[in-house]
Amino acid sequence: MRVINDNSCGWINQLNKRTNIKLLEEDIFCDYLVIGAGYTGLSAARKLSEVDKNKKIVLIDAQLAGEGGSSRNSGYLVDTTLNDGFTSNKDKENYIIKTNIYKLGIEAVKKFIKQYQVDCDWNSCGKYFASSNLKDENKAIEFSKLLNSLGFDNKILYNNQLKDKLGTAFYKIAIYTSGGVLLNPGKLVRAMIDTLPENIKLYEKSEINSWKKINNKIECISGKNKISARKVIFCTNGFLSSLNIKKNYSFPITLTASLTRPLTNQEYKNIGSPKEWGVLPIRPMGATIRMTKDKRILIRNTAETRSPFLMNKSDLSKRVKIHREGLQKRFRQLPNDIIESSWSGIVCRSGNSSQIFEKIDDNIFTAGCYNGSGIGVGTLFGEQIAIMASNQQSEEINVIQQRKKPNWLPPQPFLNFGIYTRLAYERIKARSEI
Numbered sequence: 001m002r003v004i005n006d007n008s009c010g011w012i013n014q015l016n017k018r019t020n021i022k023l024l025e026e027d028i029f030c031d032y033l034v035i036g037a038g039y040t041g042l043s044a045a046r047k048l049s050e051v052d053k054n055k056k057i058v059l060i061d062a063q064l065a066g067e068g069g070s071s072r073n074s075g076y077l078v079d080t081t082l083n084d085g086f087t088s089n090k091d092k093e094n095y096i097i098k099t100n101i102y103k104l105g106i107e108a109v110k111k112f113i114k115q116y117q118v119d120c121d122w123n124s125c126g127k128y129f130a131s132s133n134l135k136d137e138n139k140a141i142e143f144s145k146l147l148n149s150l151g152f153d154n155k156i157l158y159n160n161q162l163k164d165k166l167g168t169a170f171y172k173i174a175i176y177t178s179g180g181v182l183l184n185p186g187k188l189v190r191a192m193i194d195t196l197p198e199n200i201k202l203y204e205k206s207e208i209n210s211w212k213k214i215n216n217k218i219e220c221i222s223g224k225n226k227i228s229a230r231k232v233i234f235c236t237n238g239f240l241s242s243l244n245i246k247k248n249y250s251f252p253i254t255l256t257a258s259l260t261r262p263l264t265n266q267e268y269k270n271i272g273s274p275k276e277w278g279v280l281p282i283r284p285m286g287a288t289i290r291m292t293k294d295k296r297i298l299i300r301n302t303a304e305t306r307s308p309f310l311m312n313k314s315d316l317s318k319r320v321k322i323h324r325e326g327l328q329k330r331f332r333q334l335p336n337d338i339i340e341s342s343w344s345g346i347v348c349r350s351g352n353s354s355q356i357f358e359k360i361d362d363n364i365f366t367a368g369c370y371n372g373s374g375i376g377v378g379t380l381f382g383e384q385i386a387i388m389a390s391n392q393q394s395e396e397i398n399v400i401q402q403r404k405k406p407n408w409l410p411p412q413p414f415l416n417f418g419i420y421t422r423l424a425y426e427r428i429k430a431r432s433e434i
């Protein structure tokens with residue numbers, strides 16, 4: 001089955017079209033094969049070229065590199081998350097480990113950006129966890145207490161304070177956390193592609209259809225061609241299970257998002273000329289919404305279980321209607337036809353919100369499953385799984401290995417039924433926040 005994406009992602013379409021795309025058109029051999037060229041695979045390949053210099057490294061993607069989730073996300077490089085079940089102190093130890101991983105993720109992206117002088121609209125402006133419903137006040141207070149106890153700078157804001165900051169009177173309560181960064185995800189991943197070291201061979205639009213281990217090598221089939229590799233790192237995130245990797249531990253969820261055109265000066269003035277901001281929902285299925293550096297508004301307010309391989313135009317347009325309603329609820333002063341681009345993307349989830357980072361066999365490795373925090377964690381996990389695959393150790397690996405492992409999931413069709421029911425329940429609870 002082929003991964004077919006819409007080609008209407010606003011972040012991607014702001015960039016120059018790439019040229020010099022190489023497809024796999026012959027049988028090849030390599031020391032390392034990295035499958036999937038998002039943040040994880042690109043970071044893994046780059047790190048391999050550093051730590052195991054003279055080896056033959058191949059990176060392959062079913063689509064154009066970076067044009068999966070890595071270009072299609074909302075651009076929050078997070079230091080803290082709220083909707084992973086951590087609203088009280090009951091699982092504090094795990095939350096500490098999780099935020100330690102986020103911290104390393106931010107550092108990994110920062111280091112990359114500094115090293116290559118990347119412009120990705122980086123803004124350390126923090127973020128808001130917000131709700132339009134004061135019933136969420138307790139949850140906000142509990143979370144704020146947890147953040148205080150861990151030393152994360154935060155404050156609770158209400159009504160008019162939020163209106164001044166966000167330019168909408170929709171939100172009644174929020175926890176503002178000053179850590180975390182907003183960026184342009186398309187620019188970031190494009191920089192990772194543009195700066196790939198020369199000793200990495202990148203093949204695109206070349207899907208791996210199947211693989212098997214024969215003696216000490218892994219043989220991967222891509223269309224009519226074969227790749228034999230001494231070691232393989234699977235970085236296909238939401239598509240891990242379709243390659244039989246960690247099949248009973250992760251699953252894909254399809255999200256859709258829209259980006260408006262830049263607001264005119266008058267429109268911007270009408271909403272109070274707020275500085276760039278990002279809001280994440282206090283209720284799990286609520287909307288992610290942000291004001292970008294160039295005065296566009298991004299909204300993401302759908303999450304569902306469906307085939308991760310395709311979202312057709314008609315299905316996408318139904319979701320755009322929900323985005324438009326979400327914008328209108330928040331910004332009645334703005335015209336209702338300002339959406340310029342809309343797209344779908346895949347995230348990978350596990351039952352207990354834990355990430356995958358694993359040596360599966362002597363020469364098979366995988367990293368992925370970050371839910372909505374793959375910008376930093378994907379970059380980190382990519383680098384660190386490469387270090388592990390080259391038989392080396394690091395402090396970061398020790399931190400990563402302290403996390404809870406993803407728990408076992410029931411087989412299909414029970415799994416999809418369970419996910420569907422849970423999402424429907426969360427969606428009802430969050431209906432005011434969509």
Ligand SMILES: Cc1cc2nc3c(=O)[nH]c(=O)nc-3n(C[C@H](O)[C@H](O)[C@H](O)COP(=O)(O)OP(=O)(O)OC[C@H]3O[C@@H](n4cnc5c(N)ncnc54)[C@H](O)[C@@H]3O)c2cc1C
Nearest residue numbers: 036038039040062068069070073074076208345373374375
């Ligand atoms: C709408 C949306 C909003 C999000 N918001 C945020 C956010 O604000 N902050 C954040 O940190 N994260 C966010 N995420 C999640 C984030 O985008 C992902 O966690 C991140 O992209 C994962 O990176 P990755 O490299 O592991 O996977 P991906 O970027 O998904 O890359 C996997 C690659 O594998 C390729 N592939 C799949 N199957 C095969 C195959 N058989 N053969 C070859 N190649 C294959 C795909 O084509 C793809 O390019 C969001 C995601 C979406 C969709």
